[in-house]
Amino acid sequence: MAVCDPFLGDYLEDGEIIExxxxxxxxxxxxxxxGEKEFPMVNYPYRLLCYRKDDGELLFTVNLETSVFGTCCxxxxxxxxxxxxxxxxxxxxxxxFKEKAIDIAMKLIKDGAFWENISLEDLKPYLLE
Numbered sequence: 001m002a003v004c005d006p007f008l009g010d011y012l013e014d015g016e017i018i019e020x021x022x023x024x025x026x027x028x029x030x031x032x033x034x035g036e037k038e039f040p041m042v043n044y045p046y047r048l049l050c051y052r053k054d055d056g057e058l059l060f061t062v063n064l065e066t067s068v069f070g071t072c073c074x075x076x077x078x079x080x081x082x083x084x085x086x087x088x089x090x091x092x093x094x095x096x097f098k099e100k101a102i103d104i105a106m107k108l109i110k111d112g113a114f115w116e117n118i119s120l121e122d123l124k125p126y127l128l129e
Contacts, residue, residue: 003061003077007039011047018046018094023102027109028053031098042067046094048101050109060108062101066090074100076108 005011014035023029030049048062060078065088072090076083085104089096 003058003079004081005061005077008061008077010037010039011035011044015047021102023050023105024109026053027051027059029102029105031094031101033094040068045092046097046101048098048105050105060105062104064088064092064097064101074104076104 011034012032014037015032016035018031018033021029021031028051030051032047032049034043034045034047043066044063045066046064050059050061051057052059060076062074062076064072065075066072070090072088072092074085074088076085088100
């Protein structure tokens with residue numbers, strides 16, 4: 001499955017793997033730090049890519065997202081859409097991102113919410129305050 005991010009391939013070519021973590025017995029997370037390349041509208045200083053272990057399918061990503069407008073948020077990409085989990089500090093360090101990203105990912109995994117046919121109402125318990 002591909003996520004709905006047209007620049008994901010370019011990001012991965014330029015990025016650097018920080019570490020891999022087992023999120024569950026079935027899902028592995030790969031933390032990636034951005035490389036030097038700048039993208040047109042949104043950049044991702046850090047990303048957590050969540051893959052199914054058995055077949056390597058990319059399920060979703062959790063991202064620290066910075067825009068050309070100076071805004072920053074935690075967001076996620078899945079097969080069909082992007083979700084915004086609220087504002088974030090653009091200077092957030094890796095350890096802070098890691099903690100928040102794992103929390104978001106675990107809630108989504110626990111609920112099986114890989115966002116196919118999911119409504120905004122279904123996502124409300126996962127929105128950061």
